[in-house]
Amino acid sequence: MNERANLALFRQEAIDSRKHKWFGRPQLLRPISATVATGCAVVAVAMIGIFVAFGEYTRRVRLTGTVQTSVGVVRLIAPQAGQIVETSVSEGQEVHKGDRLYVVSTDSTTSDGNTYAAIIGQLRLQRNELQQEMARRVELDKEHKDNLQEQAAALEREIAQVAAQISVTAAYAQTLKQFADRLEGVVEKGIVAQREFEVRRESYMGQRALLENLRRDTIQLRAKLQETRSKLRGFDREAASVIGGLKRQISALDQQTADMERNREILVTAPQDGTVTAVLVREGQTVGAGTPLLSILPASGHVEVHFLASSAAIGFIRQGSPVLLRYAPFPYQKFGQYPATIAEISRVALRAADGEGIAAGQIAGKQLPSGFYRVTAKPEQDTVLAYGEREPLQVGMDVEADVFLETRKLYEWILEPLYSLSGGIGGKPGSRARNESGAG
Structure with a gap:
């Protein structure tokens, strides 16, 4: 019996299964939501894969700075x-x-009044006296010169008269001499008395003496005329020297007055x-x-934004790199961001001891490291559109900016640790050139 059972055509499990066949075949039921969810998951995974494979990411550096001008305030x-x-x-x-901007008074007051005012009054009084003295001196010099000119003219006339008198006296003396010579011959013959000859001879000698006196007077008159002419030639120089001395004294008083005025009131222009x-x-x-006192925003120049970047952020910033600016007075959530371009980068690190670096290093309340670099950005426009109107940028506004650096594929950023382990630096070979050329 057991052998027959073992030699049966069908297994016992098949026979048992046929016993319950009247219940029907079982069927697995799947809900529609699960199918949709599965499809969406597949699509999402595919999109993530495509995004990772073809998407790009640009690394950026955030900087803080202030609005300045190219020529300085x-x-x-x-x-x-x-x-x-x-x-x-x-x-x-x-x-x-x-x-003229301001007038600053530095005058002090005593029991006698304002000190500077009293001193300036005395200086001005001395100046007026010197001016009057100079005017009197000019009048006296004119009178003296006129007198010298009249003396010279009188001497010239007197010399001319003496010359004429000498000519007449010389002719008369010559006549007397000739007459005396003739009488001398007649006296020897006894025709004329000796006494008459002596009288004629004395007259002749008297005229000779008068002629010599006249010539001596002529020499003296010519000497006086030469002296007078010499005085006239040097008169203008002497008078100018005296007037120049008075003018120098007036100039010294003016200088003292100007110094006092400058010390009394300082003009700020x-x-x-x-x-x-x-x-x-x-x-x-x-x-x-x-x-x-105040500040003056120069009329020349253009608006710039000055940033201070640490050593960690300066490595990939280049001239021409694009920047997005966010002005503190105009929240970017409402007024947006504004494009700019990196125009200049300092190649030497600044220190806190460099003066302006201390104040500039505390932009927006953040203390920067002791060593930092100045980065200058040039905005594309010097106004901000606020409520339909263009508001000009004001010097000193705080600014926050994003500087766009290198651009790479997303999978390169994700796999960067693996590239580093394999010896790559900053991505796959050849990505550096693409990063620098495609920055921004």
Whole structure:
């Protein structure tokens, strides 16, 4: 019996299965949502794969900085302690080089009044006296010169008269001599008395003496005329020397007065053309030496944004790299971001001891490392569109920016650790050239 059972045509499991066939064949039921979810998952995986294979990512560096101008803002300070007695400018006013901005008074008051005012009054009084003395001197010099000219003319006339008298006397003496010579011959013959000859001889000798006196007078007159002419020739120089001395004294008094005026009131003028901004001091205020007065935004130049980048961020920043700017006064969530381009990069690290680096290193309340680099970006436009109007950028605005660096495939960024392990630096061979040429 057991052998027959073992020799049966069908297995026992098949026979048992046929017993329950009347229940029907079982069928696995799958819900429609599971199918849709599976399809979506497959599509999502495919899209992620395509995105990873063909998508790109640009590495960026975030910097903070301020809006500046290419020529720098002029900040005026008080040259000396004193009181502002006059203010000639207001916020936003256009000024030109040399325009009057402030008048700072440094005068002090004593029991006798204002010290500088009293000293200046005395100096001006001395100057007036010197001017009057110079005017009197000019009149006296003119009279003296006229007298010398009249003396010279009188001497010339007197010399001419003496010359004429000498001519007449010489002719008369010659006549007397001839007459005396004739009488001398007649006296020897006894025709004329000796006494008459002697009288004629004395007359002749008297005329000779008179002639010599006249010639001596002529020499003296010519000497006086020469002296007078010499005085006339040097008169103008001597008079000019005296007048020059008085003028030098007046000039010295003017210099002292100017110094006193400068010490009393200091005039602060505009060093260049521009727009007045940040007026810190008003009329009536007392200021110390070095106190900031105002700033002047130069009319020339263009708007720039200055950033300070650490050594870790400066490696891949290049001139021409694109930048997106976000101005602190204009939130980018509402007013958007504005494009710019890297225009200049300092090649030497700045230090906190470099002066402006200390203040610049604390942009937006963040203390930067001791060594940093200055990066200058040039915005494509110097205004911001706010509520339909163009608002100009103001110097000193805080700015946050993203500088776009290298661009690579997503899978290169994902697999970068493997590239590093295999000896690659920063991606697959050949990616560096593509990164530099496709930055931004």
